[in-house]
Amino acid sequence: MRRPIVAANWKMNKTVPEAAEFAARLKGLLGPSSKAEVVVAPPFTALSAVKEILEGSAVGLAGQNLWHEPKGAYTGEVSAAMLKDAGCVYAILGHSERRKYFQEDDALVNKKVKAALGSGLNVILCVGETLRERELGETHNVVRRQLEKGLEGLGAGDAGRLVVAYEPVWAIGTGKNATPEQAQEVHRFVRERAGELLGREAAEALRIQYGGSVTPENSSALLSQPDIDGALVGGASLVAESFYAIINSIN
Ligand code: PEP
Secondary structure, eight states, X not given: OOOOEEEEEOOSXXXXXXXXXXXXXXXXXXOSOOSSEEEEEOOGGGHHHHHHHHTTSSXXXXXXXXXXXXXSSOTTOOBHHHHHHTXXXXXXXXXXXXXXXXXXXXXXXXXXXXXXXXXXXXXXXXXXXXXXXXXXXXXXXXXXXXXXXXXTTOOXXXXXXXXXXXXXXXXXXXXXOOOHHHHHHHHHHHHXXXXXXXXXXXXXXXXXXXXXXXXXXXXXXXXXXXXXXXXXXXXXXXXXXXXXXXHHTTX
16 A cells, blocks of 8 residues: 655746745645645755745655755755754655756756765656657656666665656646546556566555646546546646645545
């Protein structure tokens, strides 16, 4: 039995007062416990304010990115230990926007995954194909490569601290979500590949989120698929009530 996990990726949105207002609203809506694990990934500047407000709630904190070196002359970057210190439980790594706008490749993502796990963070590893790759019939090859390279050097012992987010790039921020059947098909594939990489038992326990234009309207159809264990939500996570409605479509 896999506990669903629903995560809010705010990207480069919300000032500290806006983030604090959201956190207070969500805390009020959710109460002290939730069937699904709930995670919020604010921008770095708002981590501390959000952490303070969410104290005693069922909501965990995530960093949207990190740099894999432990410290040093990396202007503008934040380490895994710094995220942990700021109260994060998860790091979102390999997001398609990091891959596209910041040229992050699988080898770099792998270094970040190892740095996160080494610092005691759990990882949400994002994978997914572009529209062109899907049209060329390359979806499985792309996702397989991202998984194999992103998880290189990891074993069954790491699997419990890993979540995979399948996020078709053509569905992110476009309002065009994958159908439940399309998503389920790739999620099944991810679980099979994870079985070869991490062992069958670990793969059965692995939580695989869907991400890409998830809304309160489409979430229950997506999240009721057998291999979809939650959602990574961008746009619809910016308003506490709509994020809560997505969480509630599981509860
Ligand atoms: C995301 O950024 O991970 C995402 C899925 O965004 P959206 O929900 O806006 O498509």
